[in-house]
Amino acid sequence: MLLADFIRRGTASLEHLYPSPEARGLVLMLCTERLGVERYTHLVEPQTPVPPGREAGLEDDLRRLCAGEPIQYVLGFAEFCGRRFKVGPGVLVPRPETEQLVTAAVAELRGKDAPRVLDLCTGSGCIAWSLALEVPEAEVIGVDLSDEALRYAENQFSGGQRVVPQGHSRSEARTLILAPGEQARCRRPSFFLADILDTEQAFPYGPFDLIVSNPPYVLERERALMRPNVLDWEPAMALFVPDGDPLRFYRAIACWAQRFLRPGGAGLVEINEALGAETAALFRSAGLKNVQIHRDFFQKERFIRFTR
Ligand SMILES: C[S@@+](CC[C@H](N)C(=O)[O-])C[C@H]1O[C@@H](n2cnc3c(N)ncnc32)[C@H](O)[C@@H]1O
Structure with a gap:
C-alpha cells in the first residue's frame, strides 16, 4: 500500500466526523508518529510505501479514529506545555x-x-x-x-519521555x-x-x-x-x-x-x-x-x- 493512498483513504473515512483539513491533519499525525515519515513525504516521494509490517497496526489505528476515539487516546499521549503526557480512556x-x-x-x-x-x-x-x-x-x-x-x-x-520545547517542530520533537x-x-x-x-x-x-x-x-x-x-x-x-x-x-x-x-x-x-x-x-x-x-x-x- 502506498503512503499517499493510505492518507487519501484515511482522510475520506474521517470526514463524517471532522472537517476535511482536520481529518487530513489527524491521518498525517498518525503517519508521522507510527511510521516516522514527515508530513510531506507522500508529496515529495509519492511512491513511498507503508512498510508491510506496519499496515495492520495503521489500519487498526484508523478504525479507532473512525469510531470517534480521540487521536491522543489512539497514540497514547497528548502534547502539553512542550511535553508528552500519557493519556487514555x-x-x-x-x-x-x-x-x-x-x-x-x-x-x-x-x-x-x-x-x-x-x-x-x-x-x-x-x-x-x-x-x-x-x-x-x-x-x-x-x-x-x-x-x-x-x-x-x-x-x-x-x-x-519526549519533549517538544516551544517553537520546535514535531519532527524535531521525535528526537528530543x-x-x-x-x-x-x-x-x-x-x-x-x-x-x-x-x-x-x-x-x-x-x-x-x-x-x-x-x-x-x-x-x-x-x-x-x-x-x-x-x-x-x-x-x-x-x-x-x-x-x-x-x-x-x-x-x-x-x-x-x-x-x-x-x-x-x-x-x-x-x-x-x-x-x-x-x-x-x-x-x-x-x-x-x-x-x-x-x-x-x-x-x-x-x-x-x-x-x-
Ligand atoms: C477538566 S478535568 C481537568 C484535568 C487536568 N487538570 C487538566 O487540566 O487537563 C477535571 C478533573 O476533575 C476531576 N474531578 C471531578 N469531580 C471531582 C471531585 N469531586 N473532586 C476531585 N476531582 C474531581 C475529574 O476526575 C477530572 O480529572
Whole structure:
C-alpha cells in the first residue's frame, strides 16, 4: 500500500466526523508518529510505501479514529506545555488553553523560595507535572476523585519521555527526550485521591503559596454543542456540572483557598467563558481579594486570579 493512498483513504473515512483539513491533519499525525515519515513525504516521494509490517497496526489505528476515539487516546499521549503526557480512556485530554494557566502559574511562582502548590482536579497531572518541571524547587500536590486519572498522573514520566520545547517542530520533537536529570532535579509531585466538594475533610498538607485548578465546568445543556469524539470518549465526570449548580467546584475551591492558602497566596482557576462575572462574584463574596478575570488566546473570559 502506498503512503499517499493510505492518507487519501484515511482522510475520506474521517470526514463524517471532522472537517476535511482536520481529518487530513489527524491521518498525517498518525503517519508521522507510527511510521516516522514527515508530513510531506507522500508529496515529495509519492511512491513511498507503508512498510508491510506496519499496515495492520495503521489500519487498526484508523478504525479507532473512525469510531470517534480521540487521536491522543489512539497514540497514547497528548502534547502539553512542550511535553508528552500519557493519556487514555478515563482521563481528560489536556487542552491548549490550560497551557496558559500553567504559564501564569509559573510567573506567579518565579522568585519564590521553595513554593508550595496545590492542583485541585489534577486529572492526568499535566498542570502539576508542568509546574514541578518548570519550577524545580516547587513542591506540588495534586488531588482528584478519579482513581483512573490518578494512575496516569502518578505514572507520567516513568521511562524516557519526549519533549517538544516551544517553537520546535514535531519532527524535531521525535528526537528530543526529557533532558537527562530534568526529572531528577524536580521534586516529583504527590497525588491524593479526594473529593474536593467535601470541603470539611482533613487535609494535612497546607499551607500553600498557590492553588491552581481546572475543574469540570461544562454545563449539561452545552452537551449539544460538543463533538462525539469528546462526548462518547472523555470521562463525563471531568467535564460536566449540573445546569442548576454550575459553580459548585468554584464554591469548593474558594473554601479550599480560605483553609489552605497562606495569607497573600494566590489562586488561578480555569472557568466557563459564559460564567466569568458570576464566578468572579462568587470568589469575592467568599472573601477572596484582588479577583480578576483573564482572557484566553481566543479572547474568551477563561481564567480567574485571586489572592487570599
Ligand atoms: C477538566 S478535568 C481537568 C484535568 C487536568 N487538570 C487538566 O487540566 O487537563 C477535571 C478533573 O476533575 C476531576 N474531578 C471531578 N469531580 C471531582 C471531585 N469531586 N473532586 C476531585 N476531582 C474531581 C475529574 O476526575 C477530572 O480529572
